[in-house]
Amino acid sequence: MPFAEVSTDIITQFTAIVGNENVIVDAEKRFAYSHDETEDYSFLPDVVLKPTTPEEISAIMRLCNQHHIAVTPRGGGTGLSGGALPIEKGVVISMERFNKIISIDELNLQATVEPGVITEVFQNAVKEKGLFYPPDPASRGSCFIGGNVSENSGGPKAVKYGVTRDYVLNLEVVLPTGDIIWTGANVLKNSTGYNLTQLMCGSEGTLGIITKIVFKLRGLPQKSVLLLMPFVTNEEACKAIAEIFRAGITPSGMEFFEREAAMKTIDYCEKIYAAKVTTQFPENMDAYLLCELDGNDDEVLMRDAERVMAVVENFQAGEILFADSELQKEELWKIRKNISPGVQAYSLNKAEDVVVPRANLPKLIVGIKQIGHRYGFNSVCYGHLGDGNLHINVLKEQMSDEDWNTKVNDGIAEIFSLAVSLGGTLSGEHGIGIAKKPFMNIAMREANLHVMRGIKKAFDPNGILNPGKIF
């Protein structure tokens, strides 16, 4: 059944719900809501709405459900799989006005926030109270915390502290039918019915619209050390990772990047920040690991750092840089966090996000380069290799559009098949959205997809919410 168009009568009703100033019909203004950071996709919605309460969203959903109008919820627009794009047109609900931190409960180590709060704003508010919200996506300066929940974002700290879903205790959600529910309770453990909270995390806005989030917090670690470790080959770097964990050390960051990623990002950073990068990246090296250790005890940290260095000595590694000033640590993290926009600035690319068991990384990274060689594409690899999550930016460079849309996709399918054959899967933290949807059958059997479709139907009987995503 095709979706209905948004008529002027419906617009009038939207206006009655959210007020005139929160209904965007102007085409130029709508355009900003037609794309995110996924390749060059763009889909113009019929109308953009900016509600501020769950009740307003409920009224919108009831109306759209009744008239079979497609609704796409949108956070900060930093998604890398197209999850927030209105591919069936209709309504975009922008969550930008849900931007309040409702409470930070220091006694229970919990916080209640609205989904439109920018992740970094929330991190800093919590930090001011001596507390810690670990998930830290590279886009933290502009992404919304609700988008983080919907895509189950990770970031560098996930290796020690877990991903977004590990911090979500409870969610207020407006269902596609307009019902407003809390998915669970504000508790650390819960065996009371099906875990709707965890089901919502990573469901990419297809099951309901999150309007409040109760997060678990932690105490803030007071100290950290940062090591930049160069390796002669990608494979040697990947091999070292599993051995570091096997030695019983749990770094709070274990980031990998190819030399090419570092070089392109240094160019990019020097341009946008208009400042020279001072860190010297040892030459004649193919890959680097950025290893962070955190805690509250200098001695324990130094002992662990020495143990990491002792492990790395068994591999073909260069001289390790021990970042000893806050300034140098910041510079190294700035480079790491700018790899994605840095590569983006260099060439149109497809950003993949596979994940495998850590010890299978060497086979993965060697295989990816062989596949690229066979299909004729370059790729830049980097990512959170401590938890087995590799980002692969496949570059268009001078490739023809035809090759880009056919040959390259076949190569990417091979990369996914390789990841799955190594016990892994398609996406570690970016989600499926529309960009990875054609590849879902590589990771799942029809029976899985059948169950997922049934779950979707349980929440959204008419299929109006974020249609055409995931499966």
Added chain:
Amino acid sequence: MPFAEVSTDIITQFTAIVGNENVIVDAEKRFAYSHDETEDYSFLPDVVLKPTTPEEISAIMRLCNQHHIAVTPRGGGTGLSGGALPIEKGVVISMERFNKIISIDELNLQATVEPGVITEVFQNAVKEKGLFYPPDPASRGSCFIGGNVSENSGGPKAVKYGVTRDYVLNLEVVLPTGDIIWTGANVLKNSTGYNLTQLMCGSEGTLGIITKIVFKLRGLPQKSVLLLMPFVTNEEACKAIAEIFRAGITPSGMEFFEREAAMKTIDYCEKIYAAKVTTQFPENMDAYLLCELDGNDDEVLMRDAERVMAVVENFQAGEILFADSELQKEELWKIRKNISPGVQAYSLNKAEDVVVPRANLPKLIVGIKQIGHRYGFNSVCYGHLGDGNLHINVLKEQMSDEDWNTKVNDGIAEIFSLAVSLGGTLSGEHGIGIAKKPFMNIAMREANLHVMRGIKKAFDPNGILNPGKIF
């Protein structure tokens, strides 16, 4: 639609699937599968089957689905909410022959096991490799690890290390339709479609039958200290807990028990172990906290222990016992772990398992005693109070059957309402099963239950798997 009876023809077909020796029809032998550790419930199944492969279970499910026969999966039979009881008769599938630890992967810190492995057997196998599987239910010596996943079991370590679901990476599941799926991948982070893995955890055997589990493991902490801290009142003990966490300390155990729980359990332990308990529990105290700290560094541990003691000084507490020998630690944990059977041996009881935000525990515990006073029942309280999870054993003692089945249930409903009003919920780790099912509407709105029923239908269109549980 009523369930079909298990005819002799169906029995013949079951025999063809699992072999004659794995089909139990003898009434006396079936009786062992009619009850668990929940109150005095007993429901006799028509037949008990003991398959050993997912394919056998698949064949059983297809047959039962076709003939509309109720199927109830069963683990170790230690459940406290009746989740494994065949209330609609039909088939019990006992998972006792799925008892293999398939692999312990030291490089990836993962293990793959069958669900019929006894939890303690798995813990020990992992420990032998210097690794750590933290979930530690009191019934670990007889419960099955698959039951732990299905009820999302916790135990004392959950306060620092999380509950069972935090260790589940991937599950092989036979769906009620007979399809066999893996729910996810063997990876630490995953944003590839709906999180079926987490949905299975805590679903109490109503969505599918788990046939393999991939667990995440940790490094084994090498050292621990244990403090027994007496308090003049329950309320003071509860107040101290929140302050200990607020001081930035994360104990690896923070157990609470009333003096009455300790005394009854000491009697019980002295009887069943035929050995005197040597620990002196300070008198004139209403409650005790058992606080464990673990790690790898003696100095850090001693420093944290001193910080805990400094916090406790601000409350009405007695002299703290610092358990300094392995023998004394063992004895204290033995007493803690035997509270449930100890109270059980004393009187028929209803075991509740509410959970609230930690700082609301003082209000909860005071309220529970007031409710008991009003309804005329005694209760023994204990539990994992570091994560806000309180067990309340409501005692029958000399109460009439009529009062037990009506008045007491009204009182329990009030306890649940109190927990929910404090931001908590019905069950932290025991599940809902049949025992808490009448109270679900206290914790959830109809819209929640409606979605849960839809999820159930997506997995089990004919409603044959573990019918009548949860909602």
